[in-house]
Amino acid sequence: MQKLQEAEKRAGSLAIFGKITKLREEERDDLLNQKGGALQYLGTMRAMAGDADGAAQVFSWWRQLKQPEVVNPEARTALEKAIPEDAIRAIVRAARTRQIVILNEAHHIPEQRVFAMQLAHELKKIGFEYLACETFDEKIPVPMPDGHVSTSTGFYSKEPMFAAFLRSAHQDGWKLVGYDNMIGSEAAETAEERQRLRELGAATxxxxRVFEKNIKARVFIYVGYSHASKTPAFQSPTTFAWLAAHLKHQLNTDPLTVDQSAMFSYGNPKAEHPLYRTAIEQQNVNSAFVLKAPNGNYEVLSDYRGRMDMQVFHPDHSKISATGRPEWMQIVAKLKPRHVPADLLPSSGRRLIQAYFADEGTDSVPVDMVMVEAGKPAPMLMLPKGNFRFRFEE
Known part of the structure; x- marks a missing residue:
């Protein structure tokens, strides 16, 4: 709650964002420079507090402030000729001949962590054994030795769906690995050099932690955005390359790289990728899919085209259901609604209501969280099977 309040204070009044479509280009550029970072932070903290819809709203504003992505004419033609395949089945089939699979995410979209959890469950069945996640604290080479997801496990894993992903991975027997290199890159004088050192350090x-012990180890790596890009190709330790390109060079193997950070709904078509709505309406598929080209390869339609191998399209499940929460929580995550206990509802102001597994301590990441405001209908908690206890933060 404190972090969320800090993010709200940093972002300030949000009224201006209701007028984005009326702003001139230079006004949007100025607003992005002034509040772009604050919007990203607010969106991330809203997602962590269980407000997936609010997080998507904030990032839709951020997307609308940025210059629109220019659609590659080849991508538009490719969309017309491609056919959909179930994303999980297609990725697993392609992964059978690969040593490394790298999947990215948009950090503010918890639904994508549900997809990562489902994919990890299937990859484990075909011999993958190490799961490396960007969230883990780099000072802890072997995270969660007892399977417990605490608030100190990592930054992004404080969000309930990420915690559910990690609990599931532990139950499936994955060997978890921390690898990110934030500390080692902090001394850099420029943002570009900091990013170069981060990618190099992560690969190292x-x-x-994995390949020196077993050069043939099969690894699933879960990253954010462009860390999964294989271009620019590695040239030397002093030139820039993303994590995927470093691993391709160091291990002389071609990672299977998958984007899911571009083709999804923000709940606002004006913020979506220009080809997203066409793709989901054309394919008319109700679960995550990839697009297969006539030549047997897979299509990537965003600016990751030529940089990653596959691209996941998430159907639009952003609509708010009768629970007061996005419908993907029932359709995709298979969670069940439960009313907030009446004795926890505030008589004034607002409260962050948190649900925990009954046998876990207060240092655990909650199973779900909802913000409740006095005098307004309370969103329902969305929970898996189990016994729970509840607490709140003012």
Whole structure:
């Protein structure tokens, strides 16, 4: 709650964002420079507090402030000729001949962590054994030795769906690995150099913590955005390359790289990728899919085209259901609604209501969270099977 309040204060009044479509280009540029970072932070904290819809709203504003992505004419033609395939089945089939699978995410979209959890469950069945996640604290080479997801496990894993992903991975027997290199890159004088050192250090950590022990180890790596890009190709330790390109060079193997950070709904078509709505309406598929080209390869339609191998399209499940929560929580995550206990509802102001597994302590990441405001209908908690206890933060 404190972090969310800090993010709200940093973002300030949000009224201006209701007028984005009326702003001139230079006004949007100025607003992005002034509040772009604050919007990203607010969106991330809203997602962590269980407000997936609010997070998507904030990032839809951020997307509308940025210059629209220019659609590659080849991508538009490719969409017309492609056919959909179930994303999980297609990725697993392609992964059978690969040593490394790298999947990215948009950090503010918890639904994508549900997809990662489902994919990890299937990859484990075909011999993948190490799961490396960007969230883990780099100072802890072997996270969660007892399977407990605490608030100190990592930054992004404080969000309930990420915690559910990690609990599931532990139950499936994955060997968890921390690899990110934020500390080692902090001394850099420029943002570009900091990013170069981060990618190089991340690849080095993975090599030392996994591949030096077993050069043939099969690894699923869960990252944010462009870390999964194989271009620019590695040239030398002093030139820039993303994590995927480093691993391709160091191990002489071609990682299967999958984007899911571009083709999804923000709940606002004006913020979506220009080809997203066409793709989901054309394919008329109700679960995550990839697009297969006539030549047997897979299509990537965003600016990751030529940089990643596959691209996941998430159907639009952003609509708010009768529970007061996005419908993907029932359709995709298979969670069940439960009313907030009446004795926890505030008589004034607002409260962050948190549900925990009954046998976990207060240092655990909640199973779900909802913000409740006095005098307004309370969103329902969305929970898996189990016994729970509840607490709140003012």
């Amino acid at each position: 950590n993975l090599f030392q």
